[in-house]
Amino acid sequence: MDKFLTFTIAGLSSAAIYAIAASGLVVTYTTSGIFNFAHGAFGMLAAFTYWQVNQAWGVPTIPAVIIVVFVAAPLFGAVVERVIMRGIEGASEVVKIVVTVSLMVALLGLAQVIWPPDVARPVPPFFEGRFVEFVGVRVPWSRLLALVVAALVAVGLRLLFTRTRLGIAMRAVVDDRSLLQLNGGRPGRTAMLSWGLGAALAAVSGVLYSTEQTLSAVTLTLLVVNTYAVAVVGRLRSLPGAFLGAVILGLAQSYVTGYINPELTVGPIALGNLAAALPAIMLFTVLLLQPEARLRSHSVVRPRSPQPVPSQRTALLGGVALVVVLAALGSLMAPADLILVTKGAGFALITLSLVPLTGYAGQISLAQMTFTGIGAVAMAAWGAGGSPLAVAASIAVCAVIGAVVALPALRLSGIYLALATAAFALFCTAMIFNQQQIVSGGTVQVPPLSIGPFTADTDFRQLVLLAVVFAVVGNLLVWLRRNAWGRRLAAMKDSPVACATLGLNLTSTKVGVFALSAAIAGAGGALAGRSFTADSFSLPASLPVTMLAVVGGIGSIAGAFIGGLLLGAIPIASTVFAANAIGVFRFVSIPVRDVLAFTPGMMGISLGREPDGAAPQIAVGYRAVGRSVPALVVSVVGAVTLWLATRFGLVARWSFVAALLVFVVAAVPLLPLVLSPRTPEDTAEPPRRTACGLWLLVATVAAAFIPWVDLVASNGVRIVLIVVLAALSARVAIGVLGVTPEQLRRPVAPSPDLVGVDRPLLRTDALEATRGLGLSEDEFEAEVDALRPVGVER
Amino acid sequence: MTAGEPVLRVEGLSVRFGGHLAVSDVSLDVHAGSISGLIGPNGAGKTTTFNAICGVTPPTSGRVLLEGQDLSRASTHQRARRGVGRTFQRLEVFSSLSVADNVRVGLEIRRGWSRRRRPAPQFLTGPDAFDLDADAEVDLIVDRLGLTELADVPVGALPTGSARKVELGRALAARPRVLLLDEPASGLDDRETDEFGVLLGELAAAGLGVLLVEHDVALVMRVCSELSVLNFGQVIASGPPAEVQSNHAVLDAYLGGRDDAATVAVTAAEAGVAIHPGEPGAGR
Amino acid sequence: MTAPQSGATTPTDDDRIARFRSDIDDLRIAGSGAGEQRLLVVGAVLMAVGVVLAVFGAIMVGLNGGSDADQRAYMAQGSLLGLTLAVVGAALFVRYSTSRFLRFWLIRSTYEGRANADRVVESIRWAAGDPDAPEPAAPPAPAPAVAPAPVVPMVPPVPPAPPAPPAPPVVGGPPTGV
Amino acid sequence: MTEPLLELRGVRAGYGSIEVLHGVDLVVPPSAVVALLGPNGAGKTTTLSVACGLVQPTAGAVLVAGRNVVGVAPEVLAQRGLVTIPEGRGIFPNLTVRENLQMATLAGTPLSQVEEVAFGRFPRLAERRTQVAGTLSGGEQQMLALARGLAVDPAVLMLDELSMGLAPLVVEELYGIVAQIARSGTSILVVEQFARTVLGVADVAAIMVNGVVRRVGPPDEVEAELSSAYLGG
Numbered sequence A: 001m002d003k004f005l006t007f008t009i010a011g012l013s014s015a016a017i018y019a020i021a022a023s024g025l026v027v028t029y030t031t032s033g034i035f036n037f038a039h040g041a042f043g044m045l046a047a048f049t050y051w052q053v054n055q056a057w058g059v060p061t062i063p064a065v066i067i068v069v070f071v072a073a074p075l076f077g078a079v080v081e082r083v084i085m086r087g088i089e090g091a092s093e094v095v096k097i098v099v100t101v102s103l104m105v106a107l108l109g110l111a112q113v114i115w116p117p118d119v120a121r122p123v124p125p126f127f128e129g130r131f132v133e134f135v136g137v138r139v140p141w142s143r144l145l146a147l148v149v150a151a152l153v154a155v156g157l158r159l160l161f162t163r164t165r166l167g168i169a170m171r172a173v174v175d176d177r178s179l180l181q182l183n184g185g186r187p188g189r190t191a192m193l194s195w196g197l198g199a200a201l202a203a204v205s206g207v208l209y210s211t212e213q214t215l216s217a218v219t220l221t222l223l224v225v226n227t228y229a230v231a232v233v234g235r236l237r238s239l240p241g242a243f244l245g246a247v248i249l250g251l252a253q254s255y256v257t258g259y260i261n262p263e264l265t266v267g268p269i270a271l272g273n274l275a276a277a278l279p280a281i282m283l284f285t286v287l288l289l290q291p292e293a294r295l296r297s298h299s300v301v302r303p304r305s306p307q308p309v310p311s312q313r314t315a316l317l318g319g320v321a322l323v324v325v326l327a328a329l330g331s332l333m334a335p336a337d338l339i340l341v342t343k344g345a346g347f348a349l350i351t352l353s354l355v356p357l358t359g360y361a362g363q364i365s366l367a368q369m370t371f372t373g374i375g376a377v378a379m380a381a382w383g384a385g386g387s388p389l390a391v392a393a394s395i396a397v398c399a400v401i402g403a404v405v406a407l408p409a410l411r412l413s414g415i416y417l418a419l420a421t422a423a424f425a426l427f428c429t430a431m432i433f434n435q436q437q438i439v440s441g442g443t444v445q446v447p448p449l450s451i452g453p454f455t456a457d458t459d460f461r462q463l464v465l466l467a468v469v470f471a472v473v474g475n476l477l478v479w480l481r482r483n484a485w486g487r488r489l490a491a492m493k494d495s496p497v498a499c500a501t502l503g504l505n506l507t508s509t510k511v512g513v514f515a516l517s518a519a520i521a522g523a524g525g526a527l528a529g530r531s532f533t534a535d536s537f538s539l540p541a542s543l544p545v546t547m548l549a550v551v552g553g554i555g556s557i558a559g560a561f562i563g564g565l566l567l568g569a570i571p572i573a574s575t576v577f578a579a580n581a582i583g584v585f586r587f588v589s590i591p592v593r594d595v596l597a598f599t600p601g602m603m604g605i606s607l608g609r610e611p612d613g614a615a616p617q618i619a620v621g622y623r624a625v626g627r628s629v630p631a632l633v634v635s636v637v638g639a640v641t642l643w644l645a646t647r648f649g650l651v652a653r654w655s656f657v658a659a660l661l662v663f664v665v666a667a668v669p670l671l672p673l674v675l676s677p678r679t680p681e682d683t684a685e686p687p688r689r690t691a692c693g694l695w696l697l698v699a700t701v702a703a704a705f706i707p708w709v710d711l712v713a714s715n716g717v718r719i720v721l722i723v724v725l726a727a728l729s730a731r732v733a734i735g736v737l738g739v740t741p742e743q744l745r746r747p748v749a750p751s752p753d754l755v756g757v758d759r760p761l762l763r764t765d766a767l768e769a770t771r772g773l774g775l776s777e778d779e780f781e782a783e784v785d786a787l788r789p790v791g792v793e794r
Numbered sequence B: 001m002t003a004g005e006p007v008l009r010v011e012g013l014s015v016r017f018g019g020h021l022a023v024s025d026v027s028l029d030v031h032a033g034s035i036s037g038l039i040g041p042n043g044a045g046k047t048t049t050f051n052a053i054c055g056v057t058p059p060t061s062g063r064v065l066l067e068g069q070d071l072s073r074a075s076t077h078q079r080a081r082r083g084v085g086r087t088f089q090r091l092e093v094f095s096s097l098s099v100a101d102n103v104r105v106g107l108e109i110r111r112g113w114s115r116r117r118r119p120a121p122q123f124l125t126g127p128d129a130f131d132l133d134a135d136a137e138v139d140l141i142v143d144r145l146g147l148t149e150l151a152d153v154p155v156g157a158l159p160t161g162s163a164r165k166v167e168l169g170r171a172l173a174a175r176p177r178v179l180l181l182d183e184p185a186s187g188l189d190d191r192e193t194d195e196f197g198v199l200l201g202e203l204a205a206a207g208l209g210v211l212l213v214e215h216d217v218a219l220v221m222r223v224c225s226e227l228s229v230l231n232f233g234q235v236i237a238s239g240p241p242a243e244v245q246s247n248h249a250v251l252d253a254y255l256g257g258r259d260d261a262a263t264v265a266v267t268a269a270e271a272g273v274a275i276h277p278g279e280p281g282a283g284r
Numbered sequence C: 001m002t003a004p005q006s007g008a009t010t011p012t013d014d015d016r017i018a019r020f021r022s023d024i025d026d027l028r029i030a031g032s033g034a035g036e037q038r039l040l041v042v043g044a045v046l047m048a049v050g051v052v053l054a055v056f057g058a059i060m061v062g063l064n065g066g067s068d069a070d071q072r073a074y075m076a077q078g079s080l081l082g083l084t085l086a087v088v089g090a091a092l093f094v095r096y097s098t099s100r101f102l103r104f105w106l107i108r109s110t111y112e113g114r115a116n117a118d119r120v121v122e123s124i125r126w127a128a129g130d131p132d133a134p135e136p137a138a139p140p141a142p143a144p145a146v147a148p149a150p151v152v153p154m155v156p157p158v159p160p161a162p163p164a165p166p167a168p169p170v171v172g173g174p175p176t177g178v
Numbered sequence D: 001m002t003e004p005l006l007e008l009r010g011v012r013a014g015y016g017s018i019e020v021l022h023g024v025d026l027v028v029p030p031s032a033v034v035a036l037l038g039p040n041g042a043g044k045t046t047t048l049s050v051a052c053g054l055v056q057p058t059a060g061a062v063l064v065a066g067r068n069v070v071g072v073a074p075e076v077l078a079q080r081g082l083v084t085i086p087e088g089r090g091i092f093p094n095l096t097v098r099e100n101l102q103m104a105t106l107a108g109t110p111l112s113q114v115e116e117v118a119f120g121r122f123p124r125l126a127e128r129r130t131q132v133a134g135t136l137s138g139g140e141q142q143m144l145a146l147a148r149g150l151a152v153d154p155a156v157l158m159l160d161e162l163s164m165g166l167a168p169l170v171v172e173e174l175y176g177i178v179a180q181i182a183r184s185g186t187s188i189l190v191v192e193q194f195a196r197t198v199l200g201v202a203d204v205a206a207i208m209v210n211g212v213v214r215r216v217g218p219p220d221e222v223e224a225e226l227s228s229a230y231l232g233g
Helices: A002-032 A039-056 A061-083 A093-114 A141-163 A165-175 A177-182 A187-212 A217-233 A239-259 A271-289 A312-332 A335-352 A354-360 A368-382 A388-410 A414-433 A459-482 A484-494 A496-502 A506-526 A539-552 A557-576 A583-588 A592-607 A614-625 A629-647 A653-675 A686-705 A715-737 A741-745 A763-772 A777-787 B046-054 B076-082 B099-116 B134-144 B160-173 B190-205 B217-223 B241-245 B248-255 B261-271 C010-026 C033-063 C068-127 D044-052 D074-080 D097-107 D111-121 D123-127 D138-151 D168-183 D195-199 D219-231
Strands: A131-134 A137-140 A443-445 A531-533 B008-017 B020-030 B035-039 B061-066 B084-086 B178-182 B209-213 B226-231 B234-239 D006-015 D018-028 D033-037 D059-064 D082-085 D156-160 D187-192 D204-209 D212-217
Touching: A002 A039, A002 A137, A002 A141, A002 A165, A002 A187, A002 A217, A002 A239, A039 A061, A039 A093, A039 A187, A039 A217, A061 A187, A093 A217, A093 A414, A093 A539, A131 A141, A137 A141, A141 A165, A141 A187, A141 A239, A165 A177, A165 A187, A165 D097, A177 A187, A177 D074, A177 D082, A187 A217, A217 A239, A217 A271, A217 A414, A217 A539, A239 A271, A271 A388, A271 A414, A312 A335, A312 A459, A312 A557, A335 A354, A335 A368, A335 A459, A335 A506, A335 A539, A335 A557, A335 A715, A354 A459, A354 A484, A354 A506, A354 A539, A354 A557, A368 A388, A368 A414, A368 A443, A368 A506, A368 A539, A388 A414, A388 A506, A414 A539, A459 A484, A459 A506, A459 A557, A484 A496, A484 A506, A484 B099, A496 A506, A496 B076, A496 B084, A496 B099, A496 B160, A539 A557, A557 A715, A614 A629, A614 A653, A629 A653, A629 A686, A653 A686, A653 A715, A686 A715, A686 C068, B008 B046, B020 B035, B020 B046, B020 B209, B020 B226, B020 B234, B035 B046, B035 B190, B035 B217, B046 B061, B046 B076, B046 B084, B046 B178, B046 B209, B061 B076, B076 B084, B084 B160, B099 B134, B099 B160, B134 B160, B160 B178, B190 B209, B190 B217, B217 B241, B226 B241, B226 B248, B234 B241, B234 B248, C010 D074, C033 C068, D006 D044, D018 D033, D018 D044, D018 D059, D018 D187, D018 D212, D033 D044, D033 D168, D033 D195, D033 D219, D044 D074, D044 D082, D044 D156, D044 D187, D074 D082, D074 D097, D082 D138, D097 D111, D097 D138, D111 D123, D111 D138, D123 D138, D138 D168, D168 D187, D168 D195, D187 D195, D195 D204, D195 D219, D204 D219, D212 D219
Parallel strands: B035 B209, B035 B226, B084 B178, B178 B209, D033 D187, D033 D204, D082 D156, D156 D187
Antiparallel strands: A131 A137, A443 A531, B008 B020, B008 B061, B226 B234, D006 D018, D006 D059, D204 D212
16 A cells, blocks of 8 residues: 555656646647647756756755746747747648757757766755655655646646736637737737746756756656657647646556566566656557547648659669769778768668658658667568568568558647657657667667678678669659659648548558658668667657758658768768867867757758758759859859969868859859849748848858868768758758749849839838938928929818 | 439538537538539538538538438548549649649549449540540540640649639549539639639539539529528528529528518527617616 | 717817827838848948957967967958958948938939829820819819828839849939839 | 728738739728628628738738838737727637637726726626637627727727628627717728628728729619629629
8 A cells, every 4th residue: 555655646746747848838839839849858958957057056946946947948938939930830730840859859969068968967856855754655845846836837827828818818819819919919929928838837847857867868858758648638738638648647657667567578578668658658549549630621831832753764863873973982982981971871761761751741750760770670680691581571560560650640630640650769769679688788780681692791782782772762752753642642732631522541541651651761770781779769869860851851852862961971970070179169168069969950940941952942943043144153253263262272172172062052053043133923032032142152151161171080071071061051041041943943034123112102101211311201291392283282 | 403313412411610500400402414503691601511511521410412322421532432522612722733633633533443433424524535544534624624735834833713623623533423612713704704604514414413602693693503592501592593583581691681570589589689679788 | 879988079089090190100110121121230240240250360360379270260260251241241231221222212203203293194184174184273172082092192003114224223313203 | 181091002912822802992081981892702801801911912002091001910000999800700719708808908908998898888798708708699799899899999990791690680789889889980891791781880882892892982872783793683
């Protein structure tokens, strides 16, 4: 009985923390329509800030809590809403998910830069050493505190939402946003407040949690997955539902920990990790119980430009070119570089798996590395000697598991698929990849493929194999996209309801594409032919895959390749870059390597808005250059300037290569758009064009003056990094500009409004102009009168 | 007009959203080879009726019968496969696909399951078109809608009028038995509307049952053989257009009611309004 | 039936309308100028940042210390980048401050031109004996209830795209009339 | 002071690539009731959305008290006295009556005044102050919406389809209130499908068909054309 009571109380106190976290999630989701995947990261950041304020700076507990929970966190939440989230209002669900996931990754990176993980940061529990005796059980005050805080939060939120005008306005936004505006309310400010509130609640849960457990950025960030499971009980919208979910999960975890013998095994799986897998199990159960989502007609999404589908011929040529180029490069590379490039090619295959799923069908998965892991584990188990049959079997297993995972979530909207895959990643980490029986020693050794006389046992052969597989799968996807099934996917992305009324079974179509995607990711694992650490299959490893695939451009094969390259290059860069600070970085004592740790997240945040990616825009851009005289002139002048600068010793040789590449890949294709006069249907306003032009200039100049020779030791890595830099510069520029290929295709027309007169001039304009000219209103009226025919009265 | 079994029969259909009864006990018949009109003021429940017929919105009560078969338990895509086709009031085209591909998707989805269904009538493709290959059939439909020159243009770049035609062509490519058209002529100019009327007549002549929701009452009066008028979610009048046009209830529905002591008392009681002859709210 | 605010009489209504008019007049309308205003500021800030960076870089190079690599890095990141920023900032600043000025000037001249043209047209119509033409010397006909308000003559929607003069914002002759 | 309080000039607007308004001109003079009539799909609601700032016109100007307010946020206009009661009951269905009234205070009127006006004018609302607005009858919902128009003392009031889905007597009563508001000097723009119900109240009627205002004039002159605009013959 004592034991039961002890675990009940422990369960309730963690339930209290989940409930607080989940209520923050629900508040932001219901009032702003954006599901904040970074909610856990908010809490994590708050917990670290609390440690910094309380432990490192020695501020007493109560002021420290006030600073973190009531000042810093709400401020942070509000700033995030204003700066990031407001821009993606009305964007597609995929974009919203990618942006918040990127924010999560960025915050995780940032926290690891500021608070390096190798130092222990104990946070003592509140009221340390004080207990209450309760029916023979000693309950620490801190546990009770969690319960009290949760109760306060519940009551407080209830009061806020029913008694205060502000809270009522938050609910009103959900009911009818435009009506609130017509009432004189400001939805923008309400959204900022709700994000502030959400962040404060995340902070409360983060601080409470960190006093119970050790302070770890990853653990705290991933706590959010438990929160998802809890919030799903209330369909992500109901606070009482979330509290109920929290109690269920908290108690279940506590009892599992208390009553299930960790030594117990089911087959090869030890049940010691069951508590960690419970959120995932709960999430799936709840998803299965949810009624099917109603088809919404005309979900309002910002219109996007259609992407040209490459012809099969182009795809074939591209595939051959890819294999030849990679083989040629690989044969010249130093062994150390070769390993890195091979790794990158493997990642490219994994990002390719998102092309049909996200690019064609508009669905999202946050567990691609998990499928890679399943493929790798299956291959390791069955594929001794590299049998092709084992590869096929591994891929088939991934496809089947993918279908099973997706089925419950796909009946619902896109956000649930993202949640389900995140939970699945966590589940697999706990129940498969952390099992000694399956992954002994924490590494999976995948045997290299062997077909007849060919065995991919060297890095070079492996590279060629991966290039061939990428080319084949890429061609297969292009073929699919050009045929009936691919058209259906594209149609489903544009209008699910229309597809249903034509007779398409949406669920089975979605399950099919998800299975295909899982299979390709599994192939990435089964064919990688190298050893993986179990960590590389975890959720934090999967998130950048999705993110960078979108950054690279999810709609196209080339985009997937860029994404894969980025994915490979960033860890490479951070390992090869000097660990010491160079140049101006020295003054903030941040090594370049650490800067790189959170750049991927930042990229995702800034680039998620243009999910079609860079590749198509760049391709269309070159064609437009020929038609625009100013663009041609600037291209030539720019290139000549770079050459001259090198000739006279201003720019180093490697830097010249870098700058030229950035210029040619990023700047030239966008020049026509930056330089063309504005047309009425042009959506890129002048400030954005100026910002884009500025960025391109800065990127080129920066590339020219980065001391590559000192930064990187090896030529191979220099090439990879420079290519990545060029691709990124282009991508950022396109993200800033928000261009569409049509705009690039449109012939450059002379502008009617060189000085910005774009609407009829009114009396008020004339008055304003007069004021601007320094004339008084009376003078203006006098002039108007002077213009009148004599005798006309006003 | 057309005797015999209707191709689509709606019986006592009601849809309730929360406390709001959007469609209340609506019954309709659509006969093969004829065009039935459904008109009514904004908010009368026309689109909700459509959604309930094709399964996008689950009805609270009532039945939908297609050729005598009860569709009430079928999902949206199953209903489509049985032969319920529709267009949307707010365009639901595949804007990233070209005109031809929009039609092709409809056709391919149909070909995926048509073997399990007895041959459907064909529209726009002519009587000899049974064994056409997909490309030829798409070409025929695109051509018949006058979109040949735009065949490779993404629909997102088209003006509304053309996009509506694409939507119609796509629905027809699935060879429905009954077609629900939700304001198909909005966005068309006068000439296009006339052409559209002719096209509708041809479709009906080919054996299609059409249920038409349309604001352009002139068009409705011209092409429909039967007309139902919906107001407050209820059918307030039905019959041949000429009869309906002179019906006082209809004019009232459109132009606002005149006083009628009996209805006033009843409706006022329903609405929970106290009727005071003089000053109702002297509470100051 | 009495009005809800039984005290509401005509003078207060006029007050309400007058208050509304002044409220609306006080609105700060973010027209096309707002973005440019911001860019103007951006330009100014960039100039400042650029200069600071350049000076900083120069000092660091001058102080020397550190390796060759450091020297080059400072030179690049400080001086050259700083100078570039300063130049870009200056360009932005000049571009938007001139365009602002030019716009006012253009508005004014088109406005005058238009008013002039209207006057000429009216005179001609009147001279030609058009009965509808207001006599140039007479006040404008009283506006019907729904006629456009007697705003002073308006310039029509942007002149249909004249082949624009070449890139740098016009310093040529003013457009005489529209 | 005859400068109109609200004027649309050559307004074109639409949703995405669909243009709904093809150049709308409309004037609301001070202290007048203007009825905008027309069959559904004519663009009346879009016209109103443009006027109140919810939809940005692609061309043309929206002049409020002589100033072009294109690009001004709707809440800013609402706070200054341009009050709109949108189509389909301008209420928040999941909020209680009291909470709905509380939202009416966002434009600056104190709650006590809003409640006084609302409950004074519609005693029935007082009985239901804790009821969720979505469960009220249609007429009560519309009263709740109208209560805001009464209480916040608008300079310009725009009403969209006040009569939608309501019984004739209720509609008549509501328009009686509109007439009162008009008498107190507020300029009113009424969008209405049910033409006859407003013609008695309006000073000016405008018929809108296919995204343009086809005819403007005194109500009795316009009435003759109504039936052809609606029923096409």
